[in-house]
Every structure is written in C-alpha cells, then in structure tokens.
Amino acid sequence: MAAELSFSDEIANMMYASHGNPIRECIQCGTCSGTCPAAEFMDHTPRQIIGMIRADLKDEVLASNTYWSCASCYHCTVRCPAGIDIADMMYALKRYSMWKKSYQEGLIGPAFSESFVKMIAGSGRSFEPQLAPAYLFKYGPRGLIQEAQMATSLVFKGRMPLLPRKIKGLENFQRMVRRIIPIGESS
Amino acid sequence: MKQYAYYPGCSLESLAESYNVSTLEVARGLGLDLKEIEDWNCxxxxxxxxxxxxxxxxxxxRNLAIAEKDGASDFVTPCSACYKNAYFTNAYLKRDADxxxxxxxxxxxxxxxxNGTLRVRHLIEVILEDVGLEEVKKNVTHPLKDLKVAPYYGCQMLRPRKDHENVENPQFFEQLLAALGADPVPYPxxxxxxxxxxIITNRKAALDMVRKLLEDAVNHKAEVIATTCPMCNINLEVYQAQVNQEFGTQFSIPVMYFTQLMGVAMGLKPKSLGIGKEMVPGVPLLNFAQS
Structure with missing residues (x-):
C-alpha cells in the first residue's frame, strides 16, 4: 500500500538530474534568496518557497509567481551549500504547474513555453514573430507600441527575418517528437 | 585543419546574425574549420x-546525433544557452543508460x-584551448589599444558548473581581451x-536586471560591453532603449560580440563581422577597424 507522497517528494521526483530528495537537505540559510537577481520580483523568495514546499503548502506554492520568475541563471544552484539544484527545482515546479494547470493567472511564462514547444514541433526552428501573439496582448497599449517600434527598427537593420524557417527532414522530426509527447496536426 | 561540428542556434539566424558571420570569419582567420550541422533543429x-x-x-x-553520424568528435556553439543544453544532454545520457x-x-x-561520444564546448573555450592566447596574439594586426571593455560572461556558459571551473570569478574572458590589446575593466x-x-515573460524584472548590468559597466568606465551569448547581447543591446524609457536613464553603451572584437583586432573588415547592425552603434570599436 503506497503512502501518499509529500509535495516535496512529488517535486523531487520531477528533478531528473538529482537523486533522492535534495529539497530535504535545505538548511534555510537564504544564500539562494540573496543571490537571486529576480528575488525582488517574486511573491516569495527561493528560500521561502523551499520552506513552503517542505511544509506541504502545495496550493500556496503553486499560486506563487516565484518559480515562473526564475530566469534559469543557476546562480543559486552553484552557491547552495546543501548542493540543491534550485534552478532545476524551479523547472520541476514549472512542469508540475503545467501538468496540473495550476499556475497563477495572468503569467506569460506558461503560455510562452507552450507556444514555443508547439512552434518547434511544427517547424523544428524558432521564429520570433510567430511567438508574439501568445503574450503581446498582455503588455498593454504602451508595451505594444514599444514592441512595435523595436520590431520596426530591427527589420530596418536587417535583423528580423520575415519568413519562418523550417527544417528539411520535418516529417521524421515530427515522428521523433511524437514518440515522446502527443502532438496534434502539425500547424 | 581540425574540423568541428558547428551549431549556430536559432538566434544566430535572425537577431544575432552578426554573431554568426563574425564567428565564421574569425574561425577562418584562426584556422578552425567549422562545419555546420546538417538540418539542425532548435x-x-x-x-x-x-x-x-x-x-x-x-x-x-538530435543535433548531437547528426554530428556523431557525420563523424565529428567536437561540437562547438557560440550560444551559451545552446551550449548548456548540449553539454548536459551529452553528459546525462552518457552516465544514464536508461x-x-x-x-x-x-x-x-x-x-x-x-552514443555520447562528442566533446561539447562553447566557442570561446575552443578558441582558448585549441588555438591559445599566444596564437591569438600573433593574429592581432590592429590592437584594441586602451579600449575599455566590460567582459560580460553571463550565466549559462559558466553555470551550472560543468567541471571544476571557477564560476565565481573567472578570468579567461579578461585574458582574451587583453590578448587583443584591449583593457578589460573590473566588472563585478x-x-x-x-x-x-x-524579457518576454516578465518584462519588468528583466529590464531591471539589464539596467543594473548597464549601470555597473558605465560606472566602471567601460566603453563597450563584450558578450559571449546572443541572448545576453539582445537583452543588453536591443532593450537598452526600453530601459531608458522605463527608468529615465540615458544609457548608450555599445554591446558587441567577443568575435566582433577579435575580428577587428585581426584586421578583418567591420562589415564582414556584421558591424553596423547595432541599435547602439559600435563607434569605440570602429575606431580601431581597418579602414
């Protein structure tokens, strides 16, 4: 009879490169929070989030913008005295929240990641303008104008491609992707 | 001439095309044979x-496997994010049969x-390890004398730790810049x-992070920020105007790829290095360029 997993174990299970449950090793020193360049924009600092995971405050953790504010710079990871790959733990939280569709409303991160994966599954290559609709409307009128100005100057400088690229062996590529995740009609 | 499987990555086909052309030009000048991986994906x-x-x-x-199939032994990329992904994928699958x-x-x-047989490195590592500083110096015809450069390493080229490298205070970028005759400034x-x-998913946070980096470079009297990654370059360069709009600052500091600095020092034509497409013109560097 399997006991129900703690939230901490669930997240640790989603951290491929770590073994066992590294989250348990945290000594709450706060080196991660002091190091994180995005900490001031997070609802809870990385140290707090780890504490909350260990206290099984699943709903509060998932509702926080913290893990979607992680830029994956791994500064916390290389400094953690307990050897926790904290940036990878943030990825695990992102995956968990995508899986359960339980992230904070209004965040751009989940929509961005999803449209990115769809784009790659569809063409094999990244193409910036194709991503825009997923998040542009969230910037508000001022942000839209800034974005349009920037895009115009980039096109003018010959830095913005106007046509998407595709890989040649797309059919086999998509068969490969389908062996891992189900993708619908490639669009 | 040793051949390398070359992975440019998507940014180098669009916003960071200058990084691609300057990489290819400099590699040619240094005798590195970069062979682009056939039909690579993002x-x-x-x-x-x-x-x-x-x-x-x-x-x-998939990209690594195509390079392996082509008989390559070395994989090189100028993009730090591509490098981090390639390095760890290669390392993990080698240690984990499952x-x-x-x-x-x-x-x-x-x-x-x-099979995981490739050696995966960032372009700057290949230049430092396989060419070496002495050889780089020999190729310098237009030394960037006294040009004050902020060496911006960024994140994923260094982190997470790949081996035993110094992730807190690395020096290799400063050494390379000094070999070009430039004056690397302290850049905490x-x-x-x-x-x-x-920059896309949390604009407010990213602009603030960029502002701090620009401020630190300017405070240390840098005339140019040198980068080793297209993402870093795009954030610091393309979004400089938005930082100024958001914070009322007046930053106007050129951000150039390290390969562009190398190319100018090696006497290559600025245009062939993609110089001239910046949002913040690379004037201080152009002063050293072959006319």
Missing part, C-alpha cells in the same frame, strides 16, 4: 524544460542514434544574469 533554450524534460533532452540529442535508451527510441524515428556584475527569456 535546442529549446529555456522554453522546453517547463513542458517536458525528456523532450528537451531529445531535441538537443535515459539514453529513451532518447534513442525517439531518435530511431528520425533514423538517428546517439560580469556573471550576473541578464534576465534571459524573462
């Missing part, structure tokens, strides 16, 4: 991992197989994050 940067980890590794593995099996099951659908923020994809 490495996913930081955007696949939130969705599916196995997919993220597999997409990277992961390798899963990846190979998917690759089979594309008639590929990966040199390994601090530029915000990466937060």
């Amino acid at each position: 490495c996913g940067a930081t955007a696949y991992f939130p969705v599916d980890e196995l997919l993220a590794y597999t997409l990277v593995a 992961l390798a099996d899963h990846i190979n099951y998917a690759l089979e659908a594309d008639h590929l197989h990966i 923020s040199k390994t601090r994050c530029c915000g990466g994809s937060l």
Whole structure:
C-alpha cells in the first residue's frame, strides 16, 4: 500500500538530474534568496518557497509567481551549500504547474513555453514573430507600441527575418517528437 | 585543419546574425574549420524544460546525433544557452543508460542514434584551448589599444558548473581581451544574469536586471560591453532603449560580440563581422577597424 507522497517528494521526483530528495537537505540559510537577481520580483523568495514546499503548502506554492520568475541563471544552484539544484527545482515546479494547470493567472511564462514547444514541433526552428501573439496582448497599449517600434527598427537593420524557417527532414522530426509527447496536426 | 561540428542556434539566424558571420570569419582567420550541422533543429533554450524534460533532452540529442553520424568528435556553439543544453544532454545520457535508451527510441524515428561520444564546448573555450592566447596574439594586426571593455560572461556558459571551473570569478574572458590589446575593466556584475527569456515573460524584472548590468559597466568606465551569448547581447543591446524609457536613464553603451572584437583586432573588415547592425552603434570599436 503506497503512502501518499509529500509535495516535496512529488517535486523531487520531477528533478531528473538529482537523486533522492535534495529539497530535504535545505538548511534555510537564504544564500539562494540573496543571490537571486529576480528575488525582488517574486511573491516569495527561493528560500521561502523551499520552506513552503517542505511544509506541504502545495496550493500556496503553486499560486506563487516565484518559480515562473526564475530566469534559469543557476546562480543559486552553484552557491547552495546543501548542493540543491534550485534552478532545476524551479523547472520541476514549472512542469508540475503545467501538468496540473495550476499556475497563477495572468503569467506569460506558461503560455510562452507552450507556444514555443508547439512552434518547434511544427517547424523544428524558432521564429520570433510567430511567438508574439501568445503574450503581446498582455503588455498593454504602451508595451505594444514599444514592441512595435523595436520590431520596426530591427527589420530596418536587417535583423528580423520575415519568413519562418523550417527544417528539411520535418516529417521524421515530427515522428521523433511524437514518440515522446502527443502532438496534434502539425500547424 | 581540425574540423568541428558547428551549431549556430536559432538566434544566430535572425537577431544575432552578426554573431554568426563574425564567428565564421574569425574561425577562418584562426584556422578552425567549422562545419555546420546538417538540418539542425532548435535546442529549446529555456522554453522546453517547463513542458517536458525528456523532450528537451531529445531535441538537443538530435543535433548531437547528426554530428556523431557525420563523424565529428567536437561540437562547438557560440550560444551559451545552446551550449548548456548540449553539454548536459551529452553528459546525462552518457552516465544514464536508461535515459539514453529513451532518447534513442525517439531518435530511431528520425533514423538517428546517439552514443555520447562528442566533446561539447562553447566557442570561446575552443578558441582558448585549441588555438591559445599566444596564437591569438600573433593574429592581432590592429590592437584594441586602451579600449575599455566590460567582459560580460553571463550565466549559462559558466553555470551550472560543468567541471571544476571557477564560476565565481573567472578570468579567461579578461585574458582574451587583453590578448587583443584591449583593457578589460573590473566588472563585478560580469556573471550576473541578464534576465534571459524573462524579457518576454516578465518584462519588468528583466529590464531591471539589464539596467543594473548597464549601470555597473558605465560606472566602471567601460566603453563597450563584450558578450559571449546572443541572448545576453539582445537583452543588453536591443532593450537598452526600453530601459531608458522605463527608468529615465540615458544609457548608450555599445554591446558587441567577443568575435566582433577579435575580428577587428585581426584586421578583418567591420562589415564582414556584421558591424553596423547595432541599435547602439559600435563607434569605440570602429575606431580601431581597418579602414
């Protein structure tokens, strides 16, 4: 009879490169929070989030913008005295929240990641303008104008491609992707 | 001439095309034979991992497998995010037979197989290790004398730790700049994050991170910020105007790829290095260029 997993174990299970449950090793020193360049924009600092995971405050953790504010710079990871790959733990939280569709409303991160994966599954290559609709409307009128100005100057400088690229062996590529995740009609 | 499987990555086909052309020009000048990987796909940067980890590794593995099939022994990329993804995918599948099996099951659908035999490095490592500073110096015809440069390492070239390298205070970028005749300034923020994809997903946070990096470079009297990654370059350069709008600052500091600095010092024509497409003109560097 399997006991129900703690939230901490669930997240640790989603951290491929770590073994066992590294989250348990945290000594709450706060080196991660002091190091994180995005900490001031997070609802809870990385140290707090780890504490909350260990206290099984699943709903509060998932509702926080913290893990979607992680830029994956791994500064916390290389400094953690307990050897926790904290940036990878943030990825695990992102995956968990995508899986359960339980992230904070209004965040751009989940929509961005999803449209990115769809784009790659569809063409094999990244193409910036194709991503825009997923998040542009969230910037508000001022942000839209800034974005349009920037895009115009980039096109003018010959830095913005106007046509998407595709890989040649797309059919086999998509068969490969389908062996891992189900993708619908490639669009 | 030693051949390298070359992975430019998606940014180098669009916003960072200058990084691609300057890489190819400098490599040619230094006798490095970069052979672009046939029909490569996007490495996913930081955007696949939130969705599916196995997919993220597999997409990277496809590029490595194509290079292996072509008989390559070395994989090189100028993009720090591509480098980090390629390095760790290669390392993980080598140590974990189960992961390798899963990846190979998917690759089979594309008639590929990966063994993990490649040596994966960032372009700057290949230049420092396989060419060496002495050889670089010999190629300098237009020394960047007294040009004050902030060496910006960024994140993923250094982190997470790959081996035993110095992740807190690396010096190799300063050494390379000094070999070009330039004057690398102390830059305490040199390994601090530029915000990466937060520039799209959390604009406010990213612009603040970029502001701090620009401020630190200007405070240390840098005339140019040198970068080793297209994402870093785009955030610091293309978004400089938005930082100024948001914070009422007046930054106007050129941000150039390290390959562009190398190329100018090696007497290559600025245009062939993609110089001239900046949003903030690279004037201080152009002063040294072959006329």
